[in-house]
Amino acid sequence: MKKILIILLVFALIVIISVIAIDPLGFRSPLSPTGVPTIAPTDSIQSLRSSTTTPNFASEIIVDGLNNPWDIIMLPDESYIFSERANKLTHLANGVKTSIPTPDDTVVRGEGGLLGLAIDPEFSSNRFIYACFNSNLSGNTDVRVVRWKLSLSNDLLEDRRDIITGIPANESGRHSGCQLEFGPDNYLWVGTGDAAIGSTPQDPTSLGGKILRVDR
CATH class of the missing domain: 2.120.10.30 (TolB, C-terminal domain)
Structure with missing residues (x-):
């Protein structure tokens, strides 16, 4: 019985490691018709990356020569x-x-x-x-x-x-x-x-x- 539990734990650990390796950032789409989760499409990842792009600002000096x-x-x-x-x-x-x-x-x-x-x-x-x-x-x-x-x-x-x-x-x-x-x-x-x-x-x-x- 103990041997079976050890085998099951090892199997579960292998599955978890495999999921992390395939999808380290958690970008998964809903389940496919077969019930197997699929990797999110590349455009979803690109969309996330573009949303975190540093915005561009324009600066203008309106007064200078100040003391603290x-x-x-x-x-x-x-x-x-x-x-x-x-x-x-x-x-x-x-x-x-x-x-x-x-x-x-x-x-x-x-x-x-x-x-x-x-x-x-x-x-x-x-x-x-x-x-x-x-x-x-x-x-x-x-x-x-x-x-x-x-x-x-x-x-x-x-x-x-x-x-x-x-x-x-x-x-x-x-x-x-x-x-x-x-x-x-x-x-x-x-x-x-x-x-x-x-x-x-x-x-x-x-x-x-x-x-x-x-x-x-």
Whole structure:
């Protein structure tokens, strides 16, 4: 009895190896009228290969000469505002750049400076934009998220409101990363850096190394 079981197991193993050798990628068509599976036609395999071809993209430089560009947002009129870490904010429309005055309390050092941007989901009615940056407004340097109202001329930030303060910042600026994004739930989501302190992300009392959800 044991000998018969061994023979059956060996036979089953041979069948499995044969199937893998014939059809290693699993491209099989439905059973033929005889009940024997057949190899998928070559055109099916070629179709799969063509569907994974890397798409072609055309690139165009619309602005250059920037100093550590960090983030970019599109306004409803399809113009842009982009940040440079060296505390520069620029409005770009039809190839024309207009500088927007930035906060005086921005600290540009190492990986710190003017960082992420976001546009309010209701921008068309409230004109709110958001930015995060290293700041010395409180005396010590922290990373904070601030909201402004953008002027109708797109060249001035008004009515500042500090949304989040006290995100830890390294004095050297290391790991100051701060990214802003509005989700489909209309909450503002904020990704923060760990200030180059490995234990910060696991510290529930710290805002560093976290993803924060903000009810604006």
